[in-house]
Amino acid sequence: MELVEEILNGDFRAIAKAISMIENDGSEKEELIDRIYPKCGRAVVWGITGPPGAGKSTLVDKLIEQERINGKKIAVIAVDPSSPFSGGAILGDRLRMQEHATDPGVFIRSMASRGHLGGVAGATTDAVKVFDAAGFDLIIIESIGVGQTEIEIIEVSDIVILVLVPGMGDEIQALKAGVMEIGDIYVINKKDHDGADKLEAEVNYMLSLKEGDQTKNPVLLTSAIHNDGIKNLISEIQIYLKNIQESMELQKKRKTRIKQEIKQIFSGKIMYEINKKINTEIMEEWAEAIYNGDISPYSFINKKVQTFLKEQK
Amino acid sequence: MTKKVRVLIAKPGLDGHDRGAKYIARALKDAGYEVIYTGLRQTPDSIVATAIQEDVNFVGLSLLSGAHKELFPKIVELLKENKADDIIVFGGGVIPDRDISFLKDNGVKAVFTPGTPIADVISFIEAQ
Ligand SMILES: Nc1nc2c(ncn2[C@@H]2O[C@H](COP(=O)(O)OP(=O)(O)OP(=O)(O)O)[C@@H](O)[C@H]2O)c(=O)[nH]1
Ligand SMILES: [Mg+2]
Numbered sequence: 001m002e003l004v005e006e007i008l009n010g011d012f013r014a015i016a017k018a019i020s021m022i023e024n025d026g027s028e029k030e031e032l033i034d035r036i037y038p039k040c041g042r043a044v045v046w047g048i049t050g051p052p053g054a055g056k057s058t059l060v061d062k063l064i065e066q067e068r069i070n071g072k073k074i075a076v077i078a079v080d081p082s083s084p085f086s087g088g089a090i091l092g093d094r095l096r097m098q099e100h101a102t103d104p105g106v107f108i109r110s111m112a113s114r115g116h117l118g119g120v121a122g123a124t125t126d127a128v129k130v131f132d133a134a135g136f137d138l139i140i141i142e143s144i145g146v147g148q149t150e151i152e153i154i155e156v157s158d159i160v161i162l163v164l165v166p167g168m169g170d171e172i173q174a175l176k177a178g179v180m181e182i183g184d185i186y187v188i189n190k191k192d193h194d195g196a197d198k199l200e201a202e203v204n205y206m207l208s209l210k211e212g213d214q215t216k217n218p219v220l221l222t223s224a225i226h227n228d229g230i231k232n233l234i235s236e237i238q239i240y241l242k243n244i245q246e247s248m249e250l251q252k253k254r255k256t257r258i259k260q261e262i263k264q265i266f267s268g269k270i271m272y273e274i275n276k277k278i279n280t281e282i283m284e285e286w287a288e289a290i291y292n293g294d295i296s297p298y299s300f301i302n303k304k305v306q307t308f309l310k311e312q313k
Numbered sequence: 314m315t316k317k318v319r320v321l322i323a324k325p326g327l328d329g330h331d332r333g334a335k336y337i338a339r340a341l342k343d344a345g346y347e348v349i350y351t352g353l354r355q356t357p358d359s360i361v362a363t364a365i366q367e368d369v370n371f372v373g374l375s376l377l378s379g380a381h382k383e384l385f386p387k388i389v390e391l392l393k394e395n396k397a398d399d400i401i402v403f404g405g406g407v408i409p410d411r412d413i414s415f416l417k418d419n420g421v422k423a424v425f426t427p428g429t430p431i432a433d434v435i436s437f438i439e440a441q
Pocket of ligand 2: 057092093
């Protein structure tokens with residue numbers, strides 16, 4: 001695979017093609033990932049999440065700017081939702097990051113969710129591997145603005161930065177349910193708006209109720225458009241990463257991530273085999289038998305399961 | 314999962330209106346394409362870098378300010394220089410008839426003037 005060599009050399013066109021191949025679930029995807037995998041494991045992954053319009057993309061833009069000064073090669077994966085009706089998408093996150101478009105040390109890739117729930121795309125994890133193998137030091141993932149269930153960002157990143165803004169009103173209430181707990185670092189952006197202090201106090205209060213958590217979660221104020229508070233955020237990220245590395249929490253996280261991932265691949269493949277079996281023709285036959293009252297559903301299906309398992313041996 | 318068509322809608326040049334570009338971006342989304350939208354005042358270099366990173370199949374350029382004769386061919390040329398001339402370039406905007414054949418001779422695959430039904434753009438994309 002020529003593509004593998006080119007990716008390892010950091011060739012942008014090859015990286016872009018590889019990510020499309022992953023997104024399209026092409027037949028060569030598995031070989032590609034297996035071939036680059038030995039070169040993975042160096043990059044650090046930051047996940048950025050938070051409600052729509054909180055300033056995530058603007059913040060990423062400023063994080064890139066600062067980390068470029070620090071000499072890092074940076075890749076960004078910016079996820080936006082696909083329309084459930086047309087399957088199309090408008091991918092607008094990179095609009096805020098276009099200043100870095102021609103920087104050879106920055107690669108920005110927009111990604112549509114393509115029906116994947118959870119706030120990231122199905123292709124996100126494997127795209128991270130491509131960037132990692134291609135020599136990027138830092139990979140930033142911007143997830144879809146969160147509601148209640150878009151929390152998969154924790155499964156793909158080493159650290160999650162939850163971006164909030166003042167004036168969300170009851171939204172913080174709604175977020176509390178699950179999403180409010182996923183931050184490693186809490187950023188209150190648009191501190192130039194009224195109510196930032198109040199929100200800071202609320203978040204701190206909420207965090208004080210959290211039990212059994214060893215690592216302290218910083219709460220920081222930023223104003224992304226004014227490039228204010230960015231350096232402080234980066235240094236808090238570094239401290240946090242160092243702490244979880246020393247406490248082995250990071251290593252544990254990464255192993256959990258692999259576990260989740262292989263579980264998904266495994267069950268996906270098993271499902272594929274099962275779906276081959278239960279084509280509509282067979283289903284109709286079964287439904288007919290049950291409809292006629294010849295047999296009862298559970299005993300019938302249990303027998304079928306036994307037969308299926310025997311066939312797999 | 315199937316292959317998705319990806320389109321970059323970009324606005325080179327200095328004019329400050331992006332209503333047309335946003336309109337086409339939305340229409341293409343509704344037609345099922347993944348549309349990358351990059352906003353106003355993009356340079357040819359940033360458009361080409363974006364097209365490559367995003368691995369788009371098409372670049373749609375929208376322009377009102379009249380610099381299309383320099384900017385559109387420049388983008389085609391830069392794509393070629395970057396071995397990305399498989400990416401198809403089309404354009405739209407207030408473009409006089411006499412310039413359209415010039416642009417087509419210079420690698421712009423299609424030119425849509427204001428009032429072109431969006432269905433024409435979609436059937437152009439589908440035909441490629
Ligand atoms: N006043 C103020 N506005 C900001 C700040 N940061 C971002 N904005 C503005 O907030 C709006 C949304 O910013 P984005 O960066 O696109 O927000 P986002 O969270 O990425 O939005 P989605 O990806 O659509 O969920 C833009 O108009 C920004 O200019 C800030 O610190 N202060
Ligand atoms: Mg965004």
